[in-house]
Structures are given as C-alpha cells and as structure tokens.
Amino acid sequence: MVRAPFYDKSGLKKGAWSPEEDDTLRVYIEEHGHVNWRSLPKFAGISRCGKSCRLRWTNYLRPGVKRGNYTQQEDDLILKLHQEFGNKWSMIAAKLPGRTDNEIKNHWNTRFKKLAKQNPTSSQLAKEQPCKHESSPTVTSQNTELGAQSGPKFDASVHQILESSPLSPETFSSDSSSLSSNQASASTTTSWFNESSGDFWTEPYQLYVQSNYPDNYMREEEVLSSPSLTFYDMGDMDLFNQVMPTWQENID
DNA sequence: AAGAGCCCCAACCGCCTAGCC
C-alpha cells in the first residue's frame, strides 16, 4: 500500500511511517506544537524532513481526521465544490470538516475514474455530439490529440468528464495548469454557452443541489452567491449530469 | 490455486507564494 521505508543520500528516512514514528511525532506536536516544521524533526528526534512530518500530521495524525467511507452528503458537497473551485483541493477540504485535501483528491480521482468507466454513454456522447468546448481551438486540438493517444473507451469517457472540469484543458495537457490560463479561455467558453440552447442548459443549478446539509457544511446559498460561479460552473454541468445519476445509484 | 491486472491511497516531488531580511 505504501512505499517501503528507505534512507536517502542525506540520511533522511522516506517511505512508510512506523507506529513508533507516528507516536513520536504526535507526542511532540501535542506537547510543543509545530511552529517550525523544518526544525521539528530534529527536536523531536525523527529522521524525516519537515515536509514529510507536516504531511503525516495533516493527513493522518491530526486529531479529527476522518478516514474512509464518504457519506452521500460529503460526496454531493465535493461535487458541488469541485464545480466552483476546480482542483483546489485545499479549498474543498476547508469545507469538509475532518477531510484532508489529499484524501479528497484521491477520492475524486479514483471515484470519477470508476464512474466514468461505468458510464459508457458518456464516451458515446463524446463521439456523437460535438464537444461543448469546440469553440475553443486550443481545447479542440488537445481533445483530438488525447483521443488519438488513448485507445480504450474508458479513457475517452474519463477525458470527456474531465474536459468538463473547470481546469480540465490545462490539467490534461502536458503543460502545467494555471488558473490564469483557464481564465484566459473564459471568453470563448462563455460565448459557447451563450449560444447554446436547450432545456438542460437553462435548468437552474439548484435542481442538483441538496439543501439539507448540516450547518458546518457550506450552505447552498453560499455556493450560489459565490462570485466565482462563472462560466466554468455552467460548463461543469455536463460533468454533473453525466456523473450524478451513477453516483447516486452507487450511494443508494 | 495461482498468476495477471487493476484499484486505492499514503507518500513523494516540484512548483508557487508569502514573509522576512
């Protein structure tokens, strides 16, 4: 499951954490806090880099960290927040008490790969319907490229789902992703949306939103009133539409 | 039963940003 422990050139331990190391780190942080991660391992007597300690603490040892089994509310909320924030896992995690960005990221990746695989209609749609981002030449060329590179149907459906994701073009390209480059393509995407017609695209977003979250979750109105709910949120409705039925079935 | 392939997730890596000098 995890990498086998080993020591790097500088003598720092890497790979899986032992229970003893966990205890040492937990006890030290509970007693002294974590003012300086870089010097923490030295004072705590752990042969790890500070970064590794921070990660272990935030993702595993920190009190209140929930593990496994996502509730339907959490799944729904992750979907919703991903529409707003894209792959900003830390921002999504901030709205999900007890969940870490790393865990949500893993959950999203594995869950959506699985769902995309289970939903053959999405790959069918990719063939039969023009890509909704077609107005963007850059994205279109990338789609073609990706389609050629990846053979299996599975990949096509995954790509289609992820293309609908806010950051998808850049995320899937070989270039590094950035918000600004996404925002740069906003105008083309928006123009596509404005030109489109049909019930689906005019359906209110609320249709897909459950309003019965506990108070500690982000409230629906908070999401809807968010100024960042712009072009890509509506673009992501495609993703939502494809995945939600399967998602719900799996949960039920 | 056993080998192959896939899934899942902890951990790592590289980059970016904020803060300090």
Add this chain to the structure above:
DNA sequence: AGGCTAGGCGGTTGGGGCTCT
C-alpha cells in the same frame, strides 16, 4: 527591490491488497 526560506498546494508515483480469469 531582490534574494532566501519555509510552508503549502496540486500532480504523480509506488506498491500492497483485491478482483478477475
């Protein structure tokens, strides 16, 4: 203003466990 450092973030990888054949 520019360089340095530490912390944080998102993407990727490694490998044990699970499922399939």
